[in-house]
Amino acid sequence: MSDLPTLAQVAAEAGVSPATASRVLTGSVRVSTSTRRQVHDAISRLGYVRHRAPRGGAGRRSDHMVAAVLCEPVHRLFTEPFYARLITAAEEVLTRHGVPLAMMTATAATSTVATPPLVSGGVDGVLLIGARERHPLAVTLAASGVPIRCLGKPPEGIELPHVDMDNRDGGRQAAEHLLLGGRRSVAVISGPPGLPAARDRLDGFLQTLALAGMTGVPVAYGDFSHNSGVHGMQWLLRRMPNVDAVFAASDVMAAAAVQTLRRAGRRVPDDVAVIGFDDAPVARRTSPPLTTVRQPVEEFAALAARLLLLAMSSPATAGGAGNNPVLPTELVVRESA
The missing domain is CATH 3.40.50.2300 (Response regulator)
Known part of the structure; x- marks a missing residue:
């Protein structure tokens, strides 16, 4: 018997019905913000992980799809060169493996709209960029069973595989x-x-x-x-x-x-x-x-993409807290100091 917490236990911990807890996990808009926060907090406390059915099956294509999700307003994607460098390097790795990359943004306020395609089988993996503390999407993804790799450490209290800079x-x-x-x-x-x-x-x-x-x-x-x-x-x-x-x-x-x-x-x-x-x-x-x-930056994003692909193909050997690389930083001295 597994000792992993169940959705019913999450619902009881949050003080809601199992149906309501399920709606939170699927990103339904039919849940109030306060209820959503109660369920997210219960998920985090219990360490609940959702079990997903394998993608594919009869009549389904087996092609993979990865989503890069930036937890910032959309204008940052077009005005901050850092994000363009990240996404370009990740896409190069994924393209070499025949995996298309979809790009989307999800602030805390828009996460209810962004969540459903990410957790309902629409994508096979997620690269999560810039998640801050108590971001509801980070909590939901941690419980979803979707292969994920954070670019940077996840918010405190949320366990997600990641690649980080020192x-x-x-x-x-x-x-x-x-x-x-x-x-x-x-x-x-x-x-x-x-x-x-x-x-x-x-x-x-x-x-x-x-x-x-x-x-x-x-x-x-x-x-x-x-x-x-x-x-x-x-x-x-x-x-x-x-x-x-x-x-x-x-x-x-x-x-x-x-x-x-x-x-x-x-x-x-x-x-x-x-x-x-x-x-x-x-x-x-x-x-x-x-x-x-x-x-x-480019090495950072490419490594995250490779580790995500590994998790998508072999979940048992790819993730976990023991495989969260930290890349070194280096001072470059020029004229301003």
Whole structure:
């Protein structure tokens, strides 16, 4: 007998009927947000995993299909080069194996619309990008039995196979470089606090400064966009007029910080050193070119795609917490710091 929790146990834990719990799992719109949250929380607490019938069968094609799901508004897909790099590299791997890639977005607000085709047999695997804490789609997919691979760590409390960058060590390298350069009035433009990658970059940076006796570092929070980099740098200049170094959690925000500093009459790097993260093309076009933490974006996405294909063909040997690779990051020193 299996000790795995059942859907009936999930329903009892959530205080709803089994039919309601089932509707949540299939993404039905006929469930209130509060009820959906109760079921998601029960799934997470019990570790429930849905058993799916194999795709195919009589009269069905056996062709595979993978969906890449970006947990961000659709405009980010077209304005952030990082996502284009991820999806292009993943698609190249899948195409070589004859597997088409469908692209979709799913914010927390639109997840009820995005969920049904993902969990009802419409796709054979999911590449999940940018899931933040309590994102309902991440919880539902974890329980669905659909082969999945997260690009980046999943939200805390949700167990999903993933590939990650060593974001924490990237933050450490940035902090050490600024300390070695004699910078002492340091500030940060971080990414969204609910995103594991952003949190790890910030933690690695602040913990390294703390070991050197530097605490109380001001932190502005952005969303990796240019506008948030501008607003974050403006806020930091008001908070710390004598700032002499800034670590931004993306190159786009770092480039925006450089522009904002220039408008404020501050020279980079003479007055203020700036370090970004990604080593995106914008890092080389910024004036001066950005010192940044390079993450191997294409290798990262290609590895996630290969591991997803392995899970789709041999679930028993592909997934699990023991196969969540972490790729190294590397500081690239240019003229901005």
